[in-house]
Amino acid sequence: MFAYIVKRLLAGMVVVVLISIAVFALFWYGPESPARPVCESKTGGKCTPERLANFEKSLGYDNPIYEEYGKYAKGVFVGRELTIGTQRIDCDAPCLGYSFKNNTLVWDDLVKRMPATVSVAGGGALLYLLLGIPIGVAAARRRGSLTDKVLVSSFLVVSSVPYYLFALLAWIYCTLVFEIPVLGSSGYTPFTDNPWKWATGLLLPWLCLGLFGCTQYTRYTRGAMVEALSEDYIRTAKAKGLPASTVVYRHGLRSALVPVVTVFGIDLGVLLAGTIFTEKIFEIQGIGLWGLNAVVAKDLQVVAATALFGAVVMVISNLVVDLIYSVLDPRVRLS
């Protein structure tokens, strides 16, 4: 077990390193010097070739790429000193660089923006399960009935609509047009400032994510439950005279949940890595929107940080899923 975790973590490290190299190289070998956006913003759009050369030199972009990447990687673990133009900045570990656009250290920004993304992702993912599993179980128990058919087909249609259009329409009609109280007041307030505002502000994003995402869970749960409920051990449990709820939930759902957990772990990872559309539409200052704005502004350090963060989250969530899998399903052996 321990050896397995170590092996997986090492493989995950390789993935993370490859992704960070890829982002680095993308900007490095891009059509324009990575120093140009910095130069443009620092000189107020008057970036002459001499000034550009100066910035390249101070930012280290005239060195070979592997040397600079080495410095970057070293900075993540031990910290480094950054020079931008005439500025000198101490960047402690974990140093992810300096955002020329916001004039802040990237790591500080990342930490500052994490609560917003975690709130959105956590609430949305919770609704995936809270809505998806009970509806899926209900549909499986009434298999073939009108309720089942209506549920399955309406969910199929909902899940076919592109998510960002669903969220955009929800935002426009709940917040701007009809100004529905509570639900319509969307926006992010930190939990520590005002828990009530935090919850009401995020209610609409959560509902959008949840309603949209739960359709998939309903489908998985229903499929797995239908299979589980036709197993012999369910018949045995029924024949023993166990109450219907025990049969369905303790015996049926437990085995049906195994595939659902896998999907959930991966989905949660994707959400935590950056809910770009949700954050853009509802104007939530989280990691996704930060990354999007950085891409537009060509802020290399921020883009690299968001990609790195996303990759780390995905690697960890995949590992956790596999570990939980082995607990839920005793037949699965990790090796």
Added chain:
Amino acid sequence: MDWQTHCLDEVSMSTPTMGSETVGHLSDEAVPGDEPPAKKRQVSGKSPIQIALGRLRKDKVAMTCFTIVMFFVLIAIFADVLQNLFDVTTEPGNPAQQLNPMNELLPYKGPPSGGFDPEHPFGVAPKTATDNLAVWLAGCRTSLLIASLATLVASIIGITLGLIAGFVGGVVDKAISFVIDFFLTVPFLLMALTLAPIINQRFALKPDLYEKAQLWSLVAILAFFGWMGVARLVRGEVLSLREREFILSARVIGMPTTRIMIKELLPNLVAPIVVAVSLMLPAFIAAEAGLAYLGIGITQGNSWGQTILRASNYYDDYALYFWEPLLGIVILVVALNLLGDAIRDAVDPKTRR
């Protein structure tokens, strides 16, 4: 079999309260040979694909969706012809004459306030006075063209790598599987957002190439991050097919590996591939429009996502402008998804229970 029938007979004799339907049904099943030979139907050979097509033809939802999809495909193919027919172009109109500066640059004639304008059936865009119908038609073409090309490229990459990984096995399989897992870990949106402007910028100085470059860079990005599903699927199928007798015998008679892959394995993979591809197409359409909505991707403006981005401020003053591209995407994507789902049911009826 005989033993079972015997038992059942005993059961039915000893428990007369048992439902007659059950017993009759079971005993029928147990003795199939009793049927008189004259009653046997003429068995006609049908390939699995033909059976699936037959099921699909009877599926009303599938046929409705197919009609809708064909409608959009025809629009996309004949976008130029239709533009000429309605006498509209995607070039900006004459804002000074057509737009009302006193009313947030909304058009004088046509929707939202001026009734129907036969010269511009879908109205004209605020600010630029570009004809909406022309842009809509071009957007339909962009959408379907990019999504189909991306689907084609992604499925070719996926099928090839999946076949090789599954059939060759060993180190090759491990390497390809690692690449698949790697790409599944990459945050797609972020990478796509990073890549698109970089590729586009390379061609920004060559205007004649720019539009083509944008299109191909989008196709490349979508395919680059979309092939893993098919690869995994094909690999899994090949792993089980590899051990079957017909493959073993093909090997024994010395058939070359590439020939086994193409002539023996591929025909057996048609069903799962068709299902995967039919669900890939709507995903790519949605992704293309999504990237355009985020402001990256096709930036020329003739993309539904791009129009939605520009129109989302006019949801109230000029709802038609906002809803035209939105309905285009929603209807096309929903129809394609439902069709893909119906194809899956037709190919594998076990999925619908």
